[in-house]
Amino acid sequence: MFADELKTLRRLGVRHVLLQILNFVSVLASGLMIWKGLGLITNTESPIVVVLSGSMEPAFYRGDLLFLTNPPNQRYQTGDITVYKIPGADIPIVHRVLETHDLVNKDKDLVAASPLAQKQLLLTKGDNNHIDDIELYQGLEWLERKHIVGKVRGFLPYVGYVTIAMNDFPQLKYALLGGLGLLALVQRE
Template sequence: MFKEELATMKRLGVRHVLTQALNFAMVLSTALMMWKGLSIVCNTESPVVVVLSESMEPAIQRGDLLFLTMPRTAPLKHGDITVYKVPGSPIPIVHRVIETHDEKNSTEQWILTKGDNNRVDDVGLYNGMKYLRRSHIVGKVQAYVPYVGYGTILMNDYPKLKYALLAVLGGGILLQRE
């Protein structure tokens, strides 16, 4: 079967293979442009995230896909579900705001968070800080779709699955004859 595909590619010529590679590059660049556009509209570096742990159960489950925005001026308030990233930690965390403090004569806001399924607040996760700054907040959860993120979790847990899927998709695009 693979030999037949190679023979077909030779028959169609280099021009066809380059056209397919260009189509693949266009699909990839379109996806990246859409992501960047959504990031600008939502005012956040990551407008879509997947929940990786059970710390927010029962409100939000592992594998849920979250849609985020970052309010430009409105302060975060008690009860908001946020995604934050602490300097030095590669993985963003999804937890609820349990306490806020606003600095007088400043736009700075100090935030304390906690997972709904956790017994204690997140101070232990803050790498020595007592509160988060608003600049640590990636976004505020606006909506979610349950279970859609399990594909991402599987690919993170099993990297070989991710590479196999990318190889199949890339090969399919390069080998298609249209």
């Protein structure tokens, strides 16, 4: 089955194989660069996330793709859909802001350099949940800016389901990676 491919590999020689590996690595590297570049522009550690639970149905279902930004000069408002990560929890949560409280400086002599120099307390809730998220905060009373990964600005349905499928069936992941790798190696041009 692979005899033909092996024959062509032998004919093309080591240089060609190395070149293909280099190509493959450069594709990976540019992917990483695009990801990190997007992260810089949008000011979030993960500009694209996949919805993993049904707590925002019927707006977002499992497998939908969300695009985030986290502008450093904007406060969060009620109605914003935020993605937050509680320290100690490994899965980020996508929920809507229910309450915001912008605190004031106790020290009267200090003037805030920007509206964001002041602390903002947030409470969130999933559209599909009956109660707010205090139980999810693992002992915290409020969310703060430092917990927020970003807010949802764009939406693309279903596409993220590939990653969920790959998590549920790891064989699929290896098959896909192996297939792509083999393809990259034996491609002619």
